[in-house]
Amino acid sequence: MLQTAPHLAFGYHQNDAGNRVYLIKELDRITGQGHSAISVDDTLKIIACREQQKKLSALQMELAAAQQEGFTSNHLLETNKAPRKRPLVVIGVLTRFGRKNNRDAIRKAWMGTGEALKKMEDQKGIIARFVIGRSANHGDSLDRAIDSENKKTNDFMILENHVEKPEELPKKTKLFFAYASEKWEAEFYAKVNDDVYVNIDALGNALAAHLDKPRAYIGCMKSGEVFSEQGQKWYEPDWWKFGDKKAYFRHASGELFVISQALAKFISINRSILRTYAHDDVSAGSWFIGLDVKHVDERSFCCSSWSSGAVCAGV
Incomplete structure (x- = not known):
């Protein structure tokens, strides 16, 4: 059986190579015929194409040497395989230390564990993970408890460089979306609180209706007052940025x-x-x-309580 060289996992396209060579020759012809000074754009094209040609030549030599040793391209090996289906959605359930009871309730209610979790991924295209950072005292009992739980359940996304603090939730949400999109190539990414129950089938149906929207932001849309007094529950330090009437712009509610x-x-x-x-x-x-x-103002994403057709409910 042929092996695969890990550094040769690329698809080689002869047309692309030919186009690059042609463009280089054309630009060299223009500059060699005494025409007036070429534009900055053309100069950059020359530089970029020559760099690409060098890389392509090196890869061709590397490929030829590897094929002599019995290696072949992943592209060639996979031509007869069915393309892997992209996951529909990656759900990040943002959780905290001391919330194991919440996590266990979610596992029992809708997320599942072990084979059930894998079945949801394989059959429904829905990936779910609990998202948590690290303790300020890295490696302490809080961290060890999460590591122990994850060893049993294997259902965490641990943000190693994020310190778990309530006031850092916005940064944690940002990191979840960033890391999840790097790890999984999904159609959608969902943020959920760990006190919210999700109707997985209803969520899948709701998202399927929006696959035609390449830049969709879906949720229970709201606005609301900006609180400017310190000590208030929803105090916003940057309240002054929101104008004289101090009202937030339209945004999706944070439960889901x-x-x-x-x-x-x-x-x-x-x-x-x-x-x-x-x-x-x-x-x-x-x-x-x-x-x-x-x-997309999706009212079924309003998680205050269960209602007919609801995707989620807060507890």
Whole structure:
């Protein structure tokens, strides 16, 4: 059986190579005929194409050498395989230390464990993980308890570089979307609180109706007052940014909201400069306010209580 060289897992396209060579020759011809100075764009094209040609030549040599040793390309090996179906949604259940009872209740109610969790992934295309950071005292009993629980259940996404604090929830939400989009190539990514029960079938049906929206932000949309007095439960330190009437822009309620892959990738790429506010739902809404995003006010995502056709319920 042929082996696969790990560093040769790429698809080689002869047309692409030919196009690059042609473009290089054309640009060299233009510059060699005494024409007026070429534009900056053309200069950059020359540089980029020559760099690509060098890389391509090196890869061709590497491929030829590897094939002589019995290696072949993953692309060739996989041509007869059915394409792997993309997951529908990755659900991040944001949890905290001391909330094992909540997690166990969720496992029993809708998430499942072991084979049931895997079956949900394979048959429904729904991946669910509990999301948690690390203790400020890295490696202490809190961390060890989570590691022990995860060893038994294997259903955590542990954010190793995030310190678990209530006031850091907006940053935690941002990191979940960033890391989840890097780990799984899904259609959607959902943030859920660990005191919310999800109707998995209803969620799947609701999201399937929005597959045609490449930049969808789906949730129970709301606005509301910005609290400017310290000591208030929902105090917002940056209250002054929201105008004289101090009202939040439209955003999805934080119990459960979903974003499409393009938006999750946007968060991943720009996470170092995306501003967070006091609350994670407001923060997420702020990231999309200036983008060409479809805000979907999905009332079945309002999690106050169960109702006919509801996707979720808060407890």
